[in-house]
Amino acid sequence: MVLENILLIISLLFVVSMLTMLSEKVGISYPIFLVIAGLLISFIPGMPHFQLEPDWVFLIFLPPLLYEAAWNTSWKEFWAARRPIGLLSIGLVVFTATAVAYISHAIIPGFTLAMGFVLGGIISPPDAVAATSVLHGIKVPKRVVTILEGESLVNDASSLIVFRVALATIETGNFVLWKAGVDFLMVAVMGVIIGLAIAHVLYVVHRFFPTTPSIDTALTFISPYLMYITAEHFHYSGVLAVVSGGLFLSFRAHELFTYQSRMQTNYVWQTVVFLLNGIVFILIGLQLPEVITGLNDYTVAELISYAVIISLVTILIRIIWVYPATYIPRMFASVRRKEPQQPKWQPVFIVAWAGMRGVVSLASALAIPLLVNGSPFPHRDLFLFITFVVILFTLVFQGLSLPYLIKWLKIEDDGNNADQENALINSRLATVSLDYMKSNYDGEIQDFEPFRLLKDRYEKIIEMADYKLLHSEDNASIGYVRKYRAMLLEIIEVKREEIVKLRQERACSDALIRAKEHELDLEEARLRRSP
Structure with missing residues (x-):
């Protein structure tokens, strides 16, 4: 059994590598290509079912992917764009979750408002890798990429907090707004504190202990898991712990590593992150058999209508939010002094359009418990199906159209x-x-x-x-x-x-x-x- 699982993993890594090369050949961003390929592979008769365990995503995949993204983010540029990043990663997540909650409550029979917030928390965060990989090699302003990457560092944390609060409301039957707000702040702030505390300890180790390039590289892989597991153990945000710790250590990296350590660490991380991302996206496509199980209680027309309506809502809500969030703050004199140049509407539209969903949404849906208070969790299979369709709809439709929109809108980088x-x-x-x-x-x-x-x-x-x-x-x-x-x-x-x-x-x-x-x-x- 162990040998079969190892062979399956090695085969999956090989398939990911081959499909990524093929995606380069046909000119399609590899996350989109891998999801479509995984979907097609799942239709092959006799294919083993690949069940994506939520713990794998939250514990194995998410910490290193977030850490690598934080490490490669410029703190200077992140801080300069903190207003749009905050409005997207916190404000838009809450706005999207609320809109999805009320609309799903209105169109799906028996779907309570609390269930709507669970669904909203699941599908509110766009995927970081999807957006940046689609934009890779395309000339867009640097600020657009900074905003999208910065948003992706924080929005997973805020969406997971919304998801957990809504889930707890269903399980306990109690919801107090002020208490939910306090819990939100406590989870976020303590996550940041834990991440920074562990980062300071690791800074001392890298800075003052006799490390080698191999030890430095190993420590960089241990760091995100240490931050994430510690924060989650105390029921705080592991995502924000990893992000805050990664940003701190990245800012201090010039003090920590020799040139050998920097080169070796960069090469190893590039390979590992490529494989992790590849596995995650092909597994999304391979989840179809798992997703359609148990949908016999709904007609095909109902399933398609629910999924398409909510997919369109998630796209429209982002567009509705982004433009006011970009231009309204500039009505204030203090903002105009700091940012005198008015942004053009075309780059703002790219930020609004680049809202592709990914693996965190699917992992959250799979993390919904099978039972609540001894009874089957209501509509759990529908949660999975809608989430899967939203990911496919946004990733394929928006992802494939994004390069053509950039060309059509004649957006250029600040080269x-x-x-x-x-x-x-x-x-x-x-x-x-x-x-x-x-x-x-x-x-x-x-x-x-x-x-x-x-x-x-x-x-x-x-x-x-x-x-x-x-x-x-x-x-x-x-x-x-x-x-x-x-x-x-x-x-x-x-x-x-x-x-x-x-x-x-x-x-x-x-x-x-x-x-x-x-x-x-x-x-x-x-x-x-x-x-």
Whole structure:
């Protein structure tokens, strides 16, 4: 049995890798492609049923995925966008849960208001990975991505709190608004405190203990689980514990890690997060047999009408919320002073449209207990079906349409700003390097060719950066700079071909060839990361 489960997991990882490559080939975002593929696979006769256990998502998948997202989030940009992030991650979640609660209570016979809030808490949080992966490679303003990523860090916590309060109301039959509000604040604040407390302990370990790159990497994997489990043990928000701890350690990362630790940790995390995300999305599609079990009490027309209406409501509610939340605060003078530039309606629409639901919603639906007070939980199978359809509807419909909408609305990124920032940092770094060389190695610069060549290289970097800063608005100049970078990438490919010849000729040792390949890899990574 154990060997069969291991084989099943390995097969699933292989399928995820192959389907992700295929999604790149056909040009569809891999979360959408994997969900559709999982759905189609579930129709194959004889396929084993993959039951997504809520504990797997909340304990195994969610902490590292949240931690990785928090780690790669800029605290400066997160804090600068705190108002829209807060309005989306808390205000919109409560607004969506309330709207879904009243509408489902109105259209579904026997569906109480408390059940409506349970459903609203389940389907209110958009999925982080879905939105950012769809936007990957598409030119959109940086602030749009920051808002969507920041929202996804917090909205899981607020939606899970709404879900748990509503569930407790059904189980106990009691609901007191002020008490629910106090509990909400207590769960959120204590989750943040626990996350920051554990993050400070880990900071001391990374900073002052004799760690190695492997130990640092291992600790980064232990950290989110430690934060999440500790907070959940005391019935506080494990999500906010992971997010707050991850943001703190990310902000202090430059003090903690050597370059070896940073490189090794980044490579390992990229692989693990890719596999976790892939498994999660293909499992969503594979849940169809589990979802349709027990739906015999409803007609097909009823099921479709309920699911489609609530799916449309979740999309419309986000659009209705986003525009007033964007423009109304700007009526106040204090907000106008801080943000004098009025946002265009097109990027705001992308924020409103990028509300794809994902695995947290499905895991929450599956976490609904089978029994309540000794009786079967009412409409549990309907909860699962509606949640599944909302995920499919938003992920496929909104996700597939998003790139075309961006193109149709002619939304462009703020790339010129990024070019200027890149030129500025290159100029500053090259300047301090040149000053240091002249102060400490002036004699060697005069007498030895390698020192002179390095000095000339830094002077060229400064010259190129100054050129980009002076001609940042000149489209022809920007074109030449980008063509120059393209030439450098082509030269790297020429070098790679020559290394292949050297390997075939056995003119150099394999160790030296691998070292040179690594140098080219780092150089290519630097060039491709440049704006």
